[in-house]
Amino acid sequence: MPDQTFLDTTELVLNMGPQHPSTHGVLRVILKLDGEKILGTDCVIGYLHRGVEKIAENRTYAQFNPYVDRMDYVAAISNGLGYCLAVEKLLNVEVPPRAQAVRVILTELNRIASHLIWLGTHALDIGAITPVFYCFREREEALKIFEQYCGARLTTHAFRIGGLQYETYEGFERDVKDFCKMFLPKVDEYEELLTNNRIWVGRLQNVGILSADECKEYGVTGPMLRAAGVKWDLRKAQPYSGYEKYDFEIPTRQNGDTYDRYIVRMQEMRQAVRIMEQAVEGLPEGPIMGKVGKVIKPPVGEAYVSIEAPKGELGYYIVSDGSTQPYRVRVRPPSFINLQALDRMVRGGLVADIVAVIGTIDIVLGEVDR
């Protein structure tokens, strides 16, 4: 609390959320204001806490698999991939190449779907109504492929421990190729609407700056870290599921502000298309399940496996006691940890910016609260 406020009045405490359209779920932020200036924030979370980690201890490894989809529910496939990779690591199972390639295709498609939700809602928060309709139009095409593949659109449970449950459907490759061809011009379309839009640029540039050092200090990963100039992506740094075979770039920017994060995510969607095109082109034939027993019973041990989810590093730390149920499953959620940097990003800024900054962190409260 400064001695002298701008209007020479007392500090104003304003409650934002938990029911607020721009908090992307049930996030409550207690704002301390001096007129329009933000003096500090306090996040109240946990409204969506379902005890996922506790549930895991009471389910078998396979039974817990669908639960992970309910954390980051707009990127359910990434959650599932991380979990399956972690259990496969404990079991020391090799996933066949065809399953790996299909996993990559679906995960990248999910990355696009997740980024589209982010873009649509972020733009809506800023006041641009049109992009959200465009984004959902293209997202629908991605969800149709999920639905055709596994019957579900959102919480897909697409992968099984050891590979895939389902062989791809007739015409899967054609659908993915069509999507890739259709989607790239659409990204240009979004960019036409926003990238040079004066209001958009004015609202985002130099807002919510987080430098590379601050990102590391706060453990912030994903597009936010890359927008601050750190060329780091787990798909390149510690490749999994055959990502080393694909040729793609890690888009980075230098300023670490909200606008740069927007640019980085737009580029990432283009790169995701590039990966999908390569994966579907050389889609190998062969089995889709590795050698996994009917009963999944990893030896006593522990492993930490993380992947590059759309929001950042998503990690699973699993402890096995040799039984059919995990002894402990810890999820390292990117949204939760990225949200912690909110205070640093908005402090000293204007109250109108907080909506832009919450949007740019790209949180999903299901994952923050688990």
Add this chain to the structure above:
Amino acid sequence: MADEQKPGGSQAPGPGDGPGAKPPATPPAEAASPKPGAPPKPAAAPPKPPAPPKPPATMVATPWDSDLSRELKERFGDKISATSAYLGQNFIVAAPDAVVSILEHLKLEDDFDYLVDITAVDWPKRPERFDLIYIVYSFPRNERVRIKTFVREGYQPQTAVGVHLTANWLEREVFDMFGIEFAGHPDLRRILMPDEWQGHPLRKDYGILQQDQRWVRENLEIESGQ
């Protein structure tokens, strides 16, 4: 050093040294079933089946020897009781009072500038009830290391907020879920559960259907959330 983990499979490890690797599931802690060669399940009564007959009952970790592990051992001496690897993932086992200085050393001297996660595991039958796990990553080295320590109920480990700001919410979550209090933490409140909630849900003695009835009655005005 790390070797003593394998033979030590008798049961829940003793205080100072044993728990270099993971102790077995808590059920077989009854001293009667040290090496579950034959007894499939008669001896141990607990609901969970005892450790399976064939695979070893402790984590078969191999010693980890590299420049980094040697450097750490040299610097911290007997504060580090083991440097091991399991499934190609390196971890060190350290005394609880040395963890923060190890984190600091790793950050300043070895570029481990990113604290990935802090979490805990509850082993209620062990004298040192909790595993505390810190995962750090180094961007320049592209390397991940886990620091593992064992704390008894009521012990207050030093907070790591002074070294990595991420630790703030992560330690709050560990406190909320396990009831481990971090000494010197700037803002140690519950984070996911409501402030007045009783109990710490991720402890093993907190049943999956258990809840804070009083809180539910007062705040939700229903008898039970189940």
